[in-house]
Each structure stands twice: as structure tokens, then as C-alpha cells.
Amino acid sequence: MKVVALWVYPIKGLRGIRLERADLGPQGIKHDRNFMLCRVEEGEEPLKLQLSRFPQCALFSQEIVGDSIQVRYNVPEEPLVPPCPEQAEVLEVPLGPDITQLRKEEVNLHQSKVNAYRMGERYDAWFTACFGFPTALFYIGDERRPILGTFSPDSEPTPHPKGWLAALSDYMAPGTTTAGEPNWLTFSDCAPFLITTGASLANVSARLAAGDMEMAKFRPNIVLDGDKEWDEDFWTRLTLNGRPAFTLTKMCVRCTSVNVDYDTGRPARGERGTVLKKLMADRRVDRGAKYSPVFGKYAFLDRDVPQDATITLGDDVQVTRRSEERPVFDWPIHEKEAARFYSDKV
Structure with missing residues (x-):
């Protein structure tokens, strides 16, 4: 198989x-x-902004230019909020902000908690003007979110084809996550990578009389051409250019974000707004999330992959x-009693 597309989302939830x-x-x-955006109301916990609940996130495009993220608000033909000067401005967000002057605030993303950094008034005011409600931009910085459930490949030891000594060597290999240290996340939902295939996308597109489904709506990181639709459900290990690279642990369950119209910032009209329903017909194949269809596989980078590793189309x-x-x-998404920080003992 070949890598056919690569995607990055510096600010979670945006294009x-x-x-x-x-x-x-x-x-x-x-x-x-x-980075992640939250709705912030006085006296309430920050509420994450994701496409499923806030489809207007799709109106924001982002681009990496030098050491900054340039964010633009794309005003739809039918505006969602009154016009304001901020909508015509380009917001520049540093990729690596100075955290020494930033205050921390607790953020709970799917019961995986972190004390993240508030980027400050300038950024909050711009997003607030474009969304039309109080919004704050958070930065993960040097903080970490825990991985819950058995999503991490370290949750259950996997037999190693080279034997236990080789497995131990792999586990002790250098990396950002050091040997013996639990895997952790930034603001990714449940894993560092989401892998999808063009073969499975073709299956989705075939369900739509109006034309092809956009892979962008499934928000992957790595897209492979794929040999057979839905074959990725069963993958557990992948090589990259002949070298061990990825461990795949869980399938990605889907929500109404796949129904969003990126041009209007609203749920899509007509058949485009029924993609989730169409997938429910035969893709509710995960016993742990029996009411949600599946598309794509969550993945983790193997510990012995070099620190300077790259991936190319x-x-x-x-x-x-x-x-x-x-x-x-x-993943105990709806179990409040399961909420914890990375530093909390399990």
C-alpha cells in the first residue's frame, strides 16, 4: 500500500x-x-469545541507559516454571526508560545484531564468575535493527557515476533515517551494517529448518489490507498518503508461531524447530511460502541522508531x-468517575 494523503490539525476542531x-x-x-478551543462561561467548566456539537468550527481554516499558525474565518453565504472586523483579520498563533506568563486551567477532554495553558485575551477575543460566544484558546505545552481504557499498546503486552529480548530492547528505545513511561496524548481524542484508507472511502462514496465523500470529513492523519474496504478493522501492526512503525489498537467510532457542511458551518442538507445514518446500516461493528459506526483505526508509533522519523506521500x-x-x-467517555490526570495513579 502507499501513503496517499497526510493531514495535520494544529488547532483541534478546525479545518x-x-x-x-x-x-x-x-x-x-x-x-x-x-491547541484546542473551548466555550467558556463564568462558573462553568470549559466546554470543548468539536464539529459534532459546534459545526461552525468548519469555517476556520489554518495554515502553518514559519513558526506560526495563520487562522482565517471563512464567512459563509448565510452568516452565522453579525459581521465584525475580526472576521476579516488573519490571526497568528505561535506554534511554540512562551508559557511562562500563561495561566493554567483544567480541561476535561473525554474524561482525560489536563491543566492546559490559556493563550490569553488577544486570541480569546478573536475567536469569541467569530463564534459569537465566549471562547478560549488552550495550549497543551509541557502538559500531558492520560490514555484511558486499553487504547495504549502498553495496556496489554503483545507477543513480539523477535522474542522477548528484542521486545525489551524495543520498549527501551529512545523517544519523546521514554522507556517505562506510559504513553500520553496532546489534544488528540484517543490516540496520536488516525489511519484511514481510500478503499473504505470508496465504499462510503458508493452510498451517495450525489458524488464522492470527502476524506477530510473523517479527519485522518495518514491515508493509505488500501487493498480492500474495511480491512483496516483487523490490522494491528504496520511497517513504513520496510521498518516496523505503527501499532493499531482500536477502531474510530463516528459521530455527526461527518455530516457537517464545511462551506456553511451547519449540518449538511440533503443526502450529504445522512452519511452517519448510511454508515449505521452495516458499520456498527464495534461491540464496545454498538450505536456508532466505525471508520478508520487509531494508531501509535512504535517505541523503536527513530526520533527523526518522517513520512512522505x-x-x-x-x-x-x-x-x-x-x-x-x-474508552470511558461518559463515565465521570473515570476522569483523571496523567499524574493520577490508576
């Missing part, structure tokens, strides 16, 4: 950025989801290990 080449790390493609990817059964989703 993605297509890449030709990307740096890889234990927390995903470089710069991926280091056209790279070769091969499946080296498969499972006979599909994995079971067990």
Missing part, C-alpha cells in the same frame, strides 16, 4: 492542513492538536500483523 511530508513522534504528526506501508477479531472500544 485540517494537507502535507506532502511530516515529522513523526510518539504524540503524532508534529504540531498535531497542540508515496511511502510504502505493509500490514505485518492482523487480528482475527475486531478490537473493542473501551
